[in-house]
Amino acid sequence: MPLALNTLKRPGPLSKGGMRITALGGLGEVGRNMTVFEHAGKLMIVDCGVLFPEEHQPGIDVILPDFTSIRDRLDDIECIVLTHGHEDHIGGVPYLLKERADIPVIGSELTLAFITAKLKEHRITPTTIQVEAGDRRSVGPFDLEFVAVNHSIPDGLAVAIRTKAGTVLHTGDFKMDQFPLDDRITDLRAFARLGEEGVDLFMTDSTNAEVPGFTISERDLTPAIDKVFTTSPRRIIVSSFASHVHRIQQVLDAAHANGRKVAFVGRSMVRNMGIARDLGYLNIPKGLVVDFRKIQSMPEHKITLVCTGSQGEPMAALARMANGDHQIRVGEGDTVLLASSLIPGNETAIYGIINKLTDLGANIVHKGNAKVHVSGHASAGELVYCYNIVRPKNVMPVHGESKHLHANAELARRTGVPEDRIMVVADGVTVDLVKGRAKVSGKVEAGLVYVDGQTIGAATEDTLAERRLLSGGGVVTVVALLDPKTNQPVEPLEFLTKGFVHDDRTFAGAEAQVNKALKRAKDDKIDDIGALEEIIVDAVSSTLRRTYRREPVVMAVVVDA
Structure with a gap:
């Protein structure tokens, strides 16, 4: 309705x-x-x-x-x-x-x-x-x-x-x-x-x-998961939700059947699988799961790692592996199994990780190319x-x-x-x-x-909009040493930048517009430092937007000469 x-x-x-x-x-x-x-x-x-x-x-x-x-x-x-x-x-x-x-x-x-x-x-x-x-x-x-x-x-x-x-x-x-x-x-x-x-x-x-x-049965996934374990030449890295007990059970069963040891990676994964095991919701054969530090010294074709990060979370284990800042270094011949679906909104992050892992030489198995998730x-x-x-x-x-x-x-x-x-x-x-x-x-x-x-609750939509501007356009800080009698700079404006690409001529037009705006402010008897800073920000922002179609975050610092 x-x-x-x-x-x-x-x-x-x-x-x-x-x-x-x-x-x-x-x-x-x-x-x-x-x-x-x-x-x-x-x-x-x-x-x-x-x-x-x-x-x-x-x-x-x-x-x-x-x-x-x-x-x-x-x-x-x-x-x-x-x-x-x-x-x-x-x-x-x-x-x-x-x-x-x-x-x-x-x-x-x-x-x-x-x-x-x-x-x-x-x-x-x-x-x-x-x-x-x-x-x-x-x-x-x-x-x-x-x-x-x-x-x-x-x-x-x-x-x-x-x-x-x-x-x-x-x-x-x-x-x-x-x-x-x-x-x-x-x-x-x-x-x-x-x-x-x-x-x-x-x-x-x-x-x-x-x-x-x-929706198809969970049991229908077993053949595809088994195939990953029987055909992968080196390590298998499985990424899943830290609460997906059923899928982890299928991974454990396949690893056990193929003579591989398993280590859990990531605090939430270790915690949740320990709880599921202790309560009897996860059946782990004796000796199958070993400490992460111990598994690293084993032959690579005997290793299975189960980690978080199936949704592309930037701080999760899989994303850090893809970015090369995790102690697990993904390489040629490794297989990465993404044992989860794509939550709407996460697609770009997930595909970005898939591409990075592929560039590292890994074989990626996911819902799009194998029946490994339902x-x-x-x-x-x-x-x-x-x-x-x-x-x-x-x-x-x-x-x-x-x-x-x-x-x-x-x-x-x-x-x-x-x-x-x-x-x-x-x-x-x-x-x-x-x-x-x-x-x-x-x-x-x-x-x-x-x-x-x-x-x-402190971050707002305005906060995020500003962060997006920072990431997209960088920051320009204008330092102005002004004569309080005339509101005019006593020396050339200083433009400090972070993440904003420019050359020697970029700010020439902006400086001219600032000087005009400050003269108008003096004519209007505006001499409050906060107001003058806003005037400088507006003049520089509008000039960069109009001339270069650029929208950095602009800040101004006025110093009374």
Whole structure:
């Protein structure tokens, strides 16, 4: 249903007995997933993840959901429910708990283990509540039932949220792999049972809504992965998400079958695989995994390295290998296996790394040239199947870019969901479920919150625009020694540059324009140093832009002679 989302205002009070659903991330992007549910004066949060920066966001580590709309209601939050352990669903939890540390965190065993380890690095000890598929638990006015779903990480859960306002079924990330590596399939019987009971709002994963048919099974990848291990003459370097336990298990099995030892590279990879092993989610034959320092002295055809960096992250192990600043030196005959999909927005960075590794002589195996990765998300056929067994009264597609949300909405419409019962909305838009009917009620602040080192939220779009200018045009600093009586330079202006290519004539015209501008300033009786600096910046910037079509960052320093 098309909506004029830009004209929405802040929502009014929630109708008595109703439920308000607000996504603060995950709608219009693949990442930063976070949804707030409000009912009977209390709040519940499903997931709190991060989004990884793109090339046009230089210097940013991760991007958080915007907590502004709930910051004055932190005491009303009953719990955070985590559907699974991927960063785009749990990575923001430490930042929310820094604002209120005792919010209970609910999740499955592996998910809680991952988030607890992450929180330890932030010096936070969480209050956790472990649940399993089939469990039902009341938290404040919310009655929660957890349903097993299959995904690219073990222990994924959908959550059914029962309230007096109605029942919401949130799938989390899921697919319907009928032959999963851990034999844990999506519980369609529970979906059907909930459908019979009545689902008032169905919030379903949209990531693969444009992909026809059904997502192939994880087991179908085994032959291609085995081929890599039987044909590679030297080292095999596998790059994957640090939480992708299923794919790492396939790599370990192939390495073991081919007499190779394995070492994990990267702090998050070592940490997560250790947790998965200790909890029994990863089966590692005795002696297969060895310390990274030990493996380097082994014959190259007996080595497998498993590292992070599958999305082109500049500081991850794979990017550093490609740039030659890692102790692992990639060379002729090495094989690099990218065992993950491309997250939208990361394509340029990933292909840049592929090209660099290829130049170093490595053979690159990735989803584009071999069947070495399968998505963890339901394709269109699976989504249609779910719509037909759940038969929801209202639908709100989640988790995806705008095109994915609209494709998912079209599937819902084709299965019989009325057009006016399908809510395709953006981050921050509030949807109220009242008497079985879902309607848009307004919009709250839900911008991008940038984490820049230890600073949270200080970097803005203006900051990033300035950084892009710095990277594209360099810096010109103008030093002017002025006579306070005339505002005129007592000696020639000095132009100091960084990253700006110029010659002896480049600034001649700019200096003439500065002198004219300073004379006008004197005529207008402007003698404040800050104002004079702005005048110099404007004169130099406009001259360089007009004459040379260059836009460096220009700064001015005025010294009173």
